[in-house]
Amino acid sequence: MFYSASYCSPLGKITLASQQNQLVGLWIEGQKYFGAIVTANIIEKANLPVFNLTKKWLDNYFAGKNQTINQLPLAPNGSPFRQKVWDILCNIPYGEVITYGDIAKQIALQTNQPNMSSQAVGGAVGHNPISIIIPCHRVIGANGNLTGYAGGIDKKIKLLQIEGVDTRNFVLPKKGTAL
Incomplete structure (x- = not known):
């Protein structure tokens, strides 16, 4: 099961996607290959812990703070x-x-x-x-x-x-x- 949430950024709307409490996608609106890895139905569920953590990370990043990647449970799907x-x-x-x-x-x-x-x-x-x-x-x-x-x-x-x-x-x- 895939879940999604939206984030308003200085670059525009960002869509977040998760599966099993791991972040599997983050796309800027209009981005090429938007959501290409999400092959099943996606359910909007904005308050999942992984999304709250990611939104906080993004808030700090866009405020110019150096964020480490290991703070987030990332699970990109690819070869x-x-x-x-x-x-x-x-x-x-x-x-x-x-x-x-x-x-x-x-x-x-x-x-x-x-x-x-x-x-x-x-x-x-x-x-x-x-x-x-x-x-x-x-x-x-x-x-x-x-x-x-x-x-x-x-x-x-x-x-x-x-x-x-x-x-x-x-x-x-x-x-x-x-x-």
């Missing part, structure tokens, strides 16, 4: 490859960014492969079902290219700015699916 990528995302420090290529190199080392596709990493990052908390917004393209945020580039920039990242030298994509 073993996606899980590896999301684990790396969870270790990106607050207020810092890394590239898709950096993640690809880490995955290649973990899996004892000579290399890994940055595009494959981008697909896993883009399908992160618990955005903001699993900080996919901290991943940028090569040379400071602000590409690839399912919630929209404007929201990615806002999240980075909340964390104190100087975004002035990043490059906005002129076209493509990241806009």
Whole structure:
């Protein structure tokens, strides 16, 4: 059984999803792949402990406080490859960014492969079902290219700015699916 709750954020409405007292989804309204992992009927139940904890975490985050991920019972559903990528995302420090290529190199080392596709990493990052908390917004393209945020580039920039990242030298994509 899946449950949902809404949260009003500075980025707009956010939908939270849980299963068995674990957070399985967090989507910004209009986000690509919104709710893709929730395959069953979802029941609105706003006052579950997991939602109260997540809302408090989000309140603190949007107030500019560095929150640790291990405070929340996260259970993102995805392939073993996606899980590896999301684990790396969870270790990106607050207020810092890394590239898709950096993640690809880490995955290649973990899996004892000579290399890994940055595009494959981008697909896993883009399908992160618990955005903001699993900080996919901290991943940028090569040379400071602000590409690839399912919630929209404007929201990615806002999240980075909340964390104190100087975004002035990043490059906005002129076209493509990241806009």
